[in-house]
Every structure is written in C-alpha cells, then in structure tokens.
Amino acid sequence: MTVVSPTTVVETVSSAAAFEALEGEWDDLVSAMQRPSPFLLHAWLSEWWRHYGDGGALAVHVVRQDRRLVGALPLMVAGKAGVRVVRFMGGRQSVLADVLLASDAADSVAGLLAERLLASDHQLVDLYGTPAGSRIVAALGRSRLHVIERIEAPVLKLLPSWTAVYETKTSAKTRSLHRRRRRQLAELGRLEVSVARTPAQLEEALEEAFRLHALRWEGRPDGSGFVTPTGMRFHRAVIQRLAELDVPRIVTLTLDGRAIAFHYFFAFAGCMYVHRLAFDPALSRYSPGLVNTLDTLQVAADEGLTRVEFLGGGERYKRELADRFEPLHQALGLASGVRGHALLEAELGVIRLRMQLKRSPRLRRFYFDRLAPVRRLAARSRNGLKP
Numbered sequence: 001m002t003v004v005s006p007t008t009v010v011e012t013v014s015s016a017a018a019f020e021a022l023e024g025e026w027d028d029l030v031s032a033m034q035r036p037s038p039f040l041l042h043a044w045l046s047e048w049w050r051h052y053g054d055g056g057a058l059a060v061h062v063v064r065q066d067r068r069l070v071g072a073l074p075l076m077v078a079g080k081a082g083v084r085v086v087r088f089m090g091g092r093q094s095v096l097a098d099v100l101l102a103s104d105a106a107d108s109v110a111g112l113l114a115e116r117l118l119a120s121d122h123q124l125v126d127l128y129g130t131p132a133g134s135r136i137v138a139a140l141g142r143s144r145l146h147v148i149e150r151i152e153a154p155v156l157k158l159l160p161s162w163t164a165v166y167e168t169k170t171s172a173k174t175r176s177l178h179r180r181r182r183r184q185l186a187e188l189g190r191l192e193v194s195v196a197r198t199p200a201q202l203e204e205a206l207e208e209a210f211r212l213h214a215l216r217w218e219g220r221p222d223g224s225g226f227v228t229p230t231g232m233r234f235h236r237a238v239i240q241r242l243a244e245l246d247v248p249r250i251v252t253l254t255l256d257g258r259a260i261a262f263h264y265f266f267a268f269a270g271c272m273y274v275h276r277l278a279f280d281p282a283l284s285r286y287s288p289g290l291v292n293t294l295d296t297l298q299v300a301a302d303e304g305l306t307r308v309e310f311l312g313g314g315e316r317y318k319r320e321l322a323d324r325f326e327p328l329h330q331a332l333g334l335a336s337g338v339r340g341h342a343l344l345e346a347e348l349g350v351i352r353l354r355m356q357l358k359r360s361p362r363l364r365r366f367y368f369d370r371l372a373p374v375r376r377l378a379a380r381s382r383n384g385l386k387p
Helices: 014-018 023-031 044-050 106-119 135-140 162-169 170-186 197-218 229-243 280-285 290-303 316-321 337-359 361-370 373-383
Strands: 008-013 056-065 069-081 083-088 124-131 145-151 156-159 193-196 250-256 257-269 270-278 308-309 329-335
Touching: 008 106, 008 308, 014 044, 014 056, 023 044, 023 069, 056 106, 056 145, 069 106, 069 250, 083 337, 106 361, 124 135, 124 145, 124 337, 135 145, 135 329, 145 337, 156 316, 162 316, 170 193, 170 280, 170 290, 193 197, 193 290, 197 250, 197 257, 197 270, 197 280, 229 250, 250 290, 257 290, 270 280, 270 290, 280 290, 290 316, 329 337
Parallel strands: 083 124, 270 308
Antiparallel strands: 008 056, 056 069, 069 083, 124 329, 145 329, 156 308, 193 250, 250 257, 257 270
C-alpha cells in the first residue's frame, strides 16, 4: 500500500478473495468509461480468473480517496517463454480494456495507476484491446510502446430506428436478397425467432450456441475457446452471473424447432456488444447467420439500445452496415532484460505475419479452407477417433 496523501491510497489487489471484495464498487467504474465494456464487469473478470487464472498472478491496482474506490487497472502477470508479462485481467477477451476511473476522478488518478504498473515486477507489458485515446497508454507514454491496430471494431448507431437505418444502409436489391433468403428458409419449415434473457432461457440457448459454434468452426481455426471444455464451463458460469445484471441476450433462429443460427450479445450502457454468433453450415446457401443478425439488430433496437459495438473484424456485412470504425489496439513495450526484449521482437514478428495473412485473400483461403481437412484429422486423432 502506498499513501499518496492523507486521503489518497494506492494498493495492489493480488488475491481472488480481495478482488471479490471489490464487487460492490467495481461496476460503477466500468459504467463511467468512455466506451463501457461488459468484458470488464466484475462478474466477467471474476469468473474469467476462476477458470483461466491458473499459472498467473493478479495485479489489480486500485486508488482510493477518502476510502472510496476512484480508479482501477485490472491486470495480471503471467509467464511466457520465461518472461514475466503484464496483461489485462481477462486476457484477449477483455476488449475495450483501459484504466477505470470514477466520473469525478481527477486525471492524476490514471497517472498513479501507471506509476504502480511501472514499479511492478515485470519484463514486458502486453495490453491487448485498448481503444483509441487509451488512458493507460497515454499515462505510460505512447513513445515507449508499440501501439498497433488489431481489430477494426465497426460501430453502428441504431437511431432514429432500425427500420430507418436498415433502409439507409442497404440498397433495394440487397433488401430484396435478404427477404428472399428469409423466404427460402421459411419454405423449408416453420421459422421462428426467440430471445433468451432469463437465467433459464439463457442456460438452454447457450447449449444450442455451443452446438452451432462447433458445427460452424469444425476444421477451421477457432481461437475463441468458446467450445473448449474450459470455455464452456466459463460461459455456463458467467452467463448466469451476468443474467443477474440483465446483461446477456441470445437470439436464436429455429427451423421446425431446431436451432440453425444464434447471436449472443450483451446489452450494457445503452449499447449492444456482439460476442459470439454462428449458424448451421449445412444451410449456408440460405444465409441463416445474416438473417439472424438482422433479427438481432431489430431486437436490440426494440429494447432501446442505440449503438452497436461489433468489436470484431470488418466482414462484408459489418462494412455495409457500420457508420464508422473505432479500432482497438495492442500496446507492447516496456521490455527489460535480454529475454524481455527477445520476446517483444518475437511478438511483433508474429503480429506482422498475421497482418500479412489478413491482407491476402489467397493466404486466408488456404489457411481457413485448404487446411481444414488436416485440422479435422488432427482433432480426431487427439480425441482418439479413427479418421
């Protein structure tokens, strides 16, 4: 604990029990963010740490003034290649992560949290998912970090209404195609849309989401971890805790009662945050995923949400609908020691390679499609199954 003044104290929370004790105050700081992130809510971070925290150490820096929590920086330290690396608590899923400040906190609070980070025992800082104008990047010193754009993060406003936005963003030809796809699906059977919002509804819808996600990504590279054993345990736990805050939604498209597409999002601070979506690839010619996404946007607008944070890449449908892009970045730097500098250079090299892959349609097709049979065989071998 560091006493800055008679009223200001900086300390580092390093145990799960101590982090749990912050629950009553934490979410007010998240709500005060410029782009509030549901992936920084206390329930999300707490469950993430419980399921994924093995091998790491909590380093959640907090500032109190008159005993009131006015600032926080949710970090962890984990080893990689023998290097102590500082990352955001929540890992790659904590997009929009940044310093958390009370609405009336002074700018100096961010500086105190940055100083606490700089004084910590680490050899590399790797902050993934930071927004433009990140307070922690500014406080650490942008010149000391490699700040690289990683996620396009399209944004859409749902005002004045989804109907008006849809007609403005799409041509008559595109809307006709969407109607035809919906009609073609309806010709196959009874087409219905359901919205899971209560704990019981979400529990059932999540299992269908796991099934569809596994179908959609079979044989393709899937870094989400959504349907790994740990990923499923995590989501089963966290969705119930977030349901207490009325945050998660799963919109499911069914055909004769069988789920063929889902869209899992969070409703928070007046925004829709896209999290996971997938569809049955056997019906891909009818675009069930797109049909379900259009229904989901209508659901969000009907609920009164006014902004959509797509958060992922710039897929075609997102580019057609989005108003603009508000990219997310990865900030790497503050390396120390030979190993720290070597890991920094290695990480930068991997990022450059991935960016090259992303820019090349030919390489992407090879990576996602041509290597799919190899990945399927490898998965069957790992599971002890015959090809």
